[in-house]
Amino acid sequence: MSAPKQRREFLAAAAIGAMGLPGALWALPAGARRLSRGDRWKQDFDAARAANPALLGWQGIAAESLGDEDLAVEGRWPEELAGVFYRNGPAGHEVGGRRYHHWFDGDGMVQAFTMGGGRIRHRGRFVATAKRQAEQDAGRMLWPGFGTPLADGRPLTGPDAMNPANISLLHHAGELLALWEAGSPYRLDPESLETLGPKVWRNDLIGAPFTAHPKVEPDGTLWAFGYDFLRGLLVLYRIDAAGAVAAVGKVAAAPLGMVHDFAVTAHHLVFVLPPLVFDPERLSPEASLLDAQVWRPELGTRVLAVRKDDFANRRWWQLPAGFTFHFGNAWEDGDAIRFDYCVAPDATELTETFREVMRGVLRAPTGPTRLAQVALGEGDLVEQQLFERAAEFPRVHPGAVGKRHRHVYSLASAPARRSGTLPRRLDRVARWDLSTGEAETHFYGDRFLPEEHIFVPRPGGETQEAGWVLGTALDLDREITQIAVFDAERIGEGPLAVGRLRYPLPLGFHGIFVPA
Numbered sequence: 001m002s003a004p005k006q007r008r009e010f011l012a013a014a015a016i017g018a019m020g021l022p023g024a025l026w027a028l029p030a031g032a033r034r035l036s037r038g039d040r041w042k043q044d045f046d047a048a049r050a051a052n053p054a055l056l057g058w059q060g061i062a063a064e065s066l067g068d069e070d071l072a073v074e075g076r077w078p079e080e081l082a083g084v085f086y087r088n089g090p091a092g093h094e095v096g097g098r099r100y101h102h103w104f105d106g107d108g109m110v111q112a113f114t115m116g117g118g119r120i121r122h123r124g125r126f127v128a129t130a131k132r133q134a135e136q137d138a139g140r141m142l143w144p145g146f147g148t149p150l151a152d153g154r155p156l157t158g159p160d161a162m163n164p165a166n167i168s169l170l171h172h173a174g175e176l177l178a179l180w181e182a183g184s185p186y187r188l189d190p191e192s193l194e195t196l197g198p199k200v201w202r203n204d205l206i207g208a209p210f211t212a213h214p215k216v217e218p219d220g221t222l223w224a225f226g227y228d229f230l231r232g233l234l235v236l237y238r239i240d241a242a243g244a245v246a247a248v249g250k251v252a253a254a255p256l257g258m259v260h261d262f263a264v265t266a267h268h269l270v271f272v273l274p275p276l277v278f279d280p281e282r283l284s285p286e287a288s289l290l291d292a293q294v295w296r297p298e299l300g301t302r303v304l305a306v307r308k309d310d311f312a313n314r315r316w317w318q319l320p321a322g323f324t325f326h327f328g329n330a331w332e333d334g335d336a337i338r339f340d341y342c343v344a345p346d347a348t349e350l351t352e353t354f355r356e357v358m359r360g361v362l363r364a365p366t367g368p369t370r371l372a373q374v375a376l377g378e379g380d381l382v383e384q385q386l387f388e389r390a391a392e393f394p395r396v397h398p399g400a401v402g403k404r405h406r407h408v409y410s411l412a413s414a415p416a417r418r419s420g421t422l423p424r425r426l427d428r429v430a431r432w433d434l435s436t437g438e439a440e441t442h443f444y445g446d447r448f449l450p451e452e453h454i455f456v457p458r459p460g461g462e463t464q465e466a467g468w469v470l471g472t473a474l475d476l477d478r479e480i481t482q483i484a485v486f487d488a489e490r491i492g493e494g495p496l497a498v499g500r501l502r503y504p505l506p507l508g509f510h511g512i513f514v515p516a
Contacts, residue, residue, distance in 0.1 A: 042099035048360025057507030060093030066124035075497030083515040089508015096140035102147025108166030128195035159183035167212035168510035173243030182209040229278035249311035263330035275299040297321035323347040328394035393452035
């Protein structure tokens, strides 16, 4: 089939679905993305892993489930910290002897750390998506991934055909959901982690894209979005505390590419749209969907604010070109909208770093991702302040979402060197004071790979600072994963306690805490 004909079929697929959504995203014909029969990614990774212990986190696992055992705890785990810390991330990096070509493509595995009485118990289990079940039965890859081509694969009739449910989690209206970037959430049993099937918000939304980063307000209102980069649309959702869809809307935002996160204020939804945009002309038998994402810095970064009570009420601003995955928080300051987020100078972390690591190459992006504060004023007025250290995975007190806050918790690097360059390695957990830009940190050490840390409020705590910071790290010397808890107001003093597994977990992305 010729490339022009493939493109025509790809564009025609956008009409599928009552909302025009389920089949619109990534609906490629069979065989449109080719994988060389001489694919050597698995062999290259295995050879590199034998020589480089730092690749342990991307090795993946084959077992369907892990653990159900107590961790060895050093220190005194807070008795008030009772509940379950859930984490999600790609763990099945190979199928039938083939290895995925991008970190984002592996099948999702949910980890549950159950805490109570000073003890921690771990259980891990793959999310049994329709994709994973079919491929496990067949013993081979059947569909491509976002960054992985595949020879003679089955046609992609919609996002859920390639949905690995591998990014984040949501606990809402009594349900635990495993989330992906652009397809249906998957329902899980909160205790056994057994997969209960895809979540259907409403019949006309079956298979529609749904973000990995929804926002929940104190009254239980859930805000979410999806994106259709083929037609340049953002899809907005308002879901009530009982899990019913209260409103759905569409916003034209072309040109559009990957939009990973957003923020909410009292009255607005805030989106940062980087100049990494989808170009259908780049689709060909040799190109992947990732290859069809084009960096166009001349467009700059667009910022969109949409009124919560009127999706047609929108305002636009412009920032310098940059790429972002994650927000910290947003709030309203009089007539201004303020937010904090992490921004990199370009998208090479997505397009190169997270791809090359899958064949055993640790390649640094062209520049660091840094925490920044932005103020959106009247007209075109925009101010942006970049903080000194590299940072990622910003989190705030869940009760502060959409409100003015003082502290952000994240992973961070060492301070900038005198030469003005910034180290890339995120090797510490940080508590940022937004009023000064300073960060109090705990350095894990050269032989640790820390993952996202989250803020857990102290029961009955009266301030935004009263609570704990909780997160995991891969110990390369012991070849195990550990979980540490910090007093949120004294991160620099180190962890209050550390729990250690007897085995390593694959490096993942995001987590949530559900109180007992």
